[in-house]
Amino acid sequence: MPENLRMPIVVVAIVLVVLVWGSLFIVSETEQVVITQWGRPVGRPITEAGLHFKVPLIQKANFFEKRVLKWDGSPNQIPTRDKKYIWVDTTARWRIKDPLLFLQRVGTVTTAMSRLDGIIDSVVRDHVSNNRLVELVRSEGWERARESLLEAGLGDYQIMMGDEAENDPEASAVLAKGREKITREMVADASRLLPEFGIEILDIRIKRINYVQTVQQRVFERMISERKRIAAQYRSEGEGERAAILGQMERDLARIQSEAYRAAEEIRGKADAQATRIYAETYGRDPEFYQFYQTLDFYKRYENPRGLFVMGTDAELFRYLRDREPEGDNP
Known part of the structure; x- marks a missing residue:
């Protein structure tokens, strides 16, 4: 090969390799791709795994997750319908349902997270404010579970329900709505706002509910007082059982001693009578x-x-x- 042709051939080969390399891309099972040309999407999204082609240098492959993604919100201080201020910490699961719409409206997962922050936080705040604390804490079927525990012999279960059941007649009734139903309503409300971003919300869960700091100490003090009251009740019942057992023991001891004394006196009387008889016989022989x-x-x-x-x-x-x-x- 002439020396003057070697360099152009090498350059052409390098260009061809770059073009071929730039036209091929691999889509894994956990990814989906949208092809854009000069920043505009072309064709349908690619959701099947495998080797695919695009026009090099002109078209770009935009990869998006196909798997379920996690969203964690920041704990917020929210008042309930019964005017109790609580900290609510929520989490959600979502996925990119329409990658083309997601690219056009959102663009990146980071931007999507910021959109979810505003939408889910707003939905959670609305539902927490519209429901009582007992409904946010408990689930439907709580009354049936309570009856089952009472039937199992847990007599102190009513005490463990706290002052809320005593002060609020509605709290002790069968719950028509609980945490599970409230979270389903949250998902339904959020689902109406997210499709325009190509996002599907799958689940919203309340990770933690806690009182605010100003109320938390009083709640702890009340819990300690309740536990002390229950402990005092147990001690009182134990003392009563102890007194009953000691009383029965003393009665049994007195009965046993009385029977033993009676038997001893009977034996002693028989022995004295026999001794008297023997003495009398002896005296009679030689006084x-x-x-x-x-x-x-x-x-x-x-x-x-x-x-x-x-x-x-x-x-x-x-x-x-x-x-x-x-x-x-x-x-």
């Missing part, structure tokens, strides 16, 4: 020997160094000593 034995037993058992008896020699106690003859006098 003189028995009297002599009793006198000797008195001599043996008498131990009282401080005691003093003053008796004459003719006292009955010394009869056996007095009548005893000295050994030396025996013939």
Whole structure:
């Protein structure tokens, strides 16, 4: 190949590679593409994955997500219908339904997020302001769940419902609307505003509801007071059970002791009667020997160094000593 043709061929090859490379693009399963020519969209959006072509240097492939995207709002302080100020933190799920319209009206996901901030925050604020706190916290079917828990034996469940059920008659009734229904209404209202941007809202959820700082401390104090009251009630019931058990124990102990004492007295009475009978039989056989034995037993058992008896020699106690003859006098 002549030297003068080598350079032009290399240049042409490079240009062809650049043109071919610029005309090919790959669309993945999670993407969708809109082709624009000089800034204006041409053709239909490409939603099928694979290798696709465009005019190089003139047309541009604009990629958009096909997957579900997440939106997280900033916590807002909103008053409820019953004039209770709360912090509401919400989240939503959305997707680009019409990429061509999305490109024309919004352009980028960042811009779409800012549009969602205004629309969803406004919808959430309207629905929170139009409903009571109990409806935002609880869901439909709460009363049935409460009855099931009461049937299961949770007697303190009514106490755990708080002062709201006691002060608000509507709060203790069956809820016609709860958090689930309110969030469905939020989705419906937002869905009427977002199609013009090529966006479809799929779900809106309330992540967290909390009292504002000025009310939160009082709520905590009330919760602590409620817990202390329930604890005092448990302690009182425990003391009552303890007193009942101790009383029953004392009654059983007194009954057992009484029965034991009665049985012991019966045994002792029978033993005394038998001993008396034996003594009487013994006395009847040799009264003189028995009297002599009793006198000797008195001599043996008498131990009282401080005691003093003053008796004459003719006292009955010394009869056996007095009548005893000295050994030396025996013939």
